[in-house]
Amino acid sequence: MEINFLRNIGQKIFKEISLVKPQFNRTSLGRGASGDTTFPIDKLVEDRIIEAFEKENIKVNLISEEKGENLVDSSYPTLIVDPIDGSKNAVSGIPFFSTSIAIADGNTLNNLKLGYIINLINGDEFWAIRKDGAFFNGDRIRVNNATSPIIIAFEASSPYKAIKNIIPVFKIANRVRCFGSTALDLAYLSAGALSVFIVPTPSRIFDFSAGILIAKEYGAIVTDIEGNSIENLPVNFDTKTTLLVSTSEILHKKILDLIK
Template identity: 25%
Template sequence: MDHNINLGALRDHLIAIALNAGAMITQASSSATASLPADGTNNPSTKKNSADLVTETDKAVEDFISRDLKTTYPNCHFMGEETYVPGQKLGPEPTFIVDPIDGTTNFVHGWPYVSVSLGFAVGREPVVGVVYNPFSGRLYHGVKGRGSFVRIVRGDRVAEAAEVAGEAEEDRRLPLRQPAPPLTGLDECVVAIEYGSDRSGENWRTKVDTWAALGASKDEGGAMVHSARALGSAALNLCGVAEGTLDAYWEGGCWAWDVCAGWVVLKEAGGVIVDGNPGRWEIPVDHRKYLAVRGAEGSKGQRELVEEFWGFVKGRMEYEH
């Protein structure tokens, strides 16, 4: 297989797909604050439990994305949330890793923190990422070695690749604050966390106990973070860390399609992504346990913050791949 793919052109094509997919999502929503159409066609069904939702829009958007990519890049593999087969492994081949709606629960409830997440990996390494929230208009993109950026898309866009090619004039390089301020400790951080759909067992206890330790006062032995946020989209959380509006994001239970695109955006903004369990600095994209920390000028305080965070993880998370 020819791996000599023009990543800039591929990024441009993914941006066009994301804009079209975003238009599908907003059109399926009765409004940005009430996402169930009157005809009931988008009523959610469940997968493994009542907190793991899927809608017909998830399926339709993934079908649109996969048909486009398989036509345009027929020699590349495809991994999508809604067509994933249990046991399917990410191989070294060039692979699109896609979540058609990251934040389905938000979409169902009308909370406009929803994204199209389009990643591309080669040799199991994320190299291109596009994340688009069609409700806020924030579109993030990055290519390995070329930086990451955010632009604001005004209104619904149905776009051809030529309209959005390259790094547009309205793109703003990430992180938003230049130079990025140093990381001085968890007690000055806003940290993203997520419930996930697993609500029992050791993984759940590890999450709950760790959240308590992060939030507790230092007199009680805690980190006393500025605050925690549970916003409901792994891809957008990673982009928030990339832009510096979040300082860190800790999660277990995600899949490769949740993080691949945001991984590129984060790392190209100077951020790091390491094991959600203490001790491992290099992890694969399908690791399922993640700690992301924003960039800082000269990486000042970054390693120290990771190690401080690991010190507050109460237990270990383990997930099947």
């Protein structure tokens, strides 16, 4: 499988979404496998991705926010999908959400092989190929260790508890951001727009898989918020972890010290 196969899927979804105006359909379709509400836009995009693989007869195991887990054969690659990362933005009319697709060729997160994210508002594309680097709209991206200004992004599904736990971190922040899309946080960090990204409450495998491969190939440091490696976590629907992603070792250490 080539990255261009994922890019074709993403670009088709981008074109279709720009016509359907997601914010005008907030009707819930019930709850997806993850427990979150499924909206028409989530289902539409998930269907498009699965159809594309079926049409080319590419056999995969599936981990997806809406449909859940379908592990068919351990010899197949695993497709990890968040059809709409930033669903709440999408259905409320805030133009900041994306599609996130990752491919793993093994049972743990260090087997992530391809990561692809497309911003469904302006078509910005981010991708990474294991050991072959990270790309933003076709250009290779590589961390430059610039340390100023320090812009810290976070996501928090339980805001009060989460923010209370990380508040010392903001002492070194020039700016803070909370956009509501983990995939785009990781993507724009890898395009040089953010210094640090923190998820103090557990993030789900389909939210972060494509993004952490892009961040790692960009040259960022990726651990949980205690500084532990997440490389050996299983590629399963239930895998969740906190995240700390920084653009330099020094910054990463500083943030870990502040959280303690």
